[in-house]
Amino acid sequence: DAGVIQSPRHEVTEMGQEVTLRCKPISGHDYLFWYRQTMMRGLELLIYFNNNVPIDDSGMPEDRFSAKMPNASFSTLKIQPSEPRDSAVYFCASSLANREQFFGPGTRLTVL
Amino acid sequence: AQKITQTQPGMFVQEKEAVTLDCTYDTSDPSYGLFWYKQPSSGEMIFLIYQGSYDQQNATEGRYSLNFQKARKSANLVISASQLGDSAMYFCAMREGRSSNTGKLIFGQGTTLQVKP
Numbered sequence: 001d002a003g004v005i006q007s008p009r010h011e012v013t014e015m016g017q018e019v020t021l022r023c024k025p026i027s028g029h030d031y032l033f034w035y036r037q038t039m040m041r042g043l044e045l046l047i048y049f050n051n052n053v054p055i056d057d058s059g060m061p062e063d064r065f066s067a068k069m070p071n072a073s074f075s076t077l078k079i080q081p082s083e084p085r086d087s088a089v090y091f092c093a094s095s096l097a098n099r100e101q102f103f104g105p106g107t108r109l110t111v112l
Numbered sequence: 113a114q115k116i117t118q119t120q121p122g123m124f125v126q127e128k129e130a131v132t133l134d135c136t137y138d139t140s141d142p143s144y145g146l147f148w149y150k151q152p153s154s155g156e157m158i159f160l161i162y163q164g165s166y167d168q169q170n171a172t173e174g175r176y177s178l179n180f181q182k183a184r185k186s187a188n189l190v191i192s193a194s195q196l197g198d199s200a201m202y203f204c205a206m207r208e209g210r211s212s213n214t215g216k217l218i219f220g221q222g223t224t225l226q227v228k229p
Contacts, residue, residue: 042221050215103156
């Protein structure tokens with residue numbers, strides 16, 4: 001079975017550009033999570049969804065960040081406009097009935 | 113206040129030996145879950161083991177076991193018979209509340225384990 005799929009795996013962009021990260025959760029999972037990992041702040045939860053509904057977005061840094069889950073098999077995390085301090089690895093994870101979370105391979109974002 | 117504390121930034125262990133990675137947590141919620149994840153140099157996060165606060169026995173998964181001491185609020189990961197492939201960063205995480213209430217995982221800062229041949 002396929003695990004969590006994220007695209008792109010690497011993204012290099014210039015400050016001010018819009019960035020869209022994509023995630024396909026494991027089929028049948030009802031929870032989806034977006035995390036950010038940096039050396040300084042470690043792993044931080046940005047937002048999570050249950051049955052496609054955002055439940056907690058308190059970790060979203062600011063209005064430049066937005067996330068959507070239009071259906072059970074797809075989610076996006078958008079940064080507009082991007083800034084150098086957004087450079088990080090962004091992970092998507094999914095779980096069934098809020099048990100253990102399975103992570104995707106991550107997207108390494110570099111904002112120049 | 114730190115909710116998850118991993119006090120060992122780095123650890124070394126000889127191949128085939130056992131190693132314990134420390135994790136302490138802070139919560140006033142009687143219902144919580146504790147998780148350990150492994151992150152090798154390739155970057156992916158791999159789920160290892162789970163312990164629920166009401167579980168009577170310590171969790172075990174193959175060479176991984178969790179030394180759960182509720183009164184001391186510690187959930188140390190024990191890896192037996194270390195292998196070179198165990199070299200990675202290890203994260204302890206906690207979820208407060210019953211699983212139906214919240215999905216938020218709080219992660220510790222991680223411990224880097226290096227297994228020496």
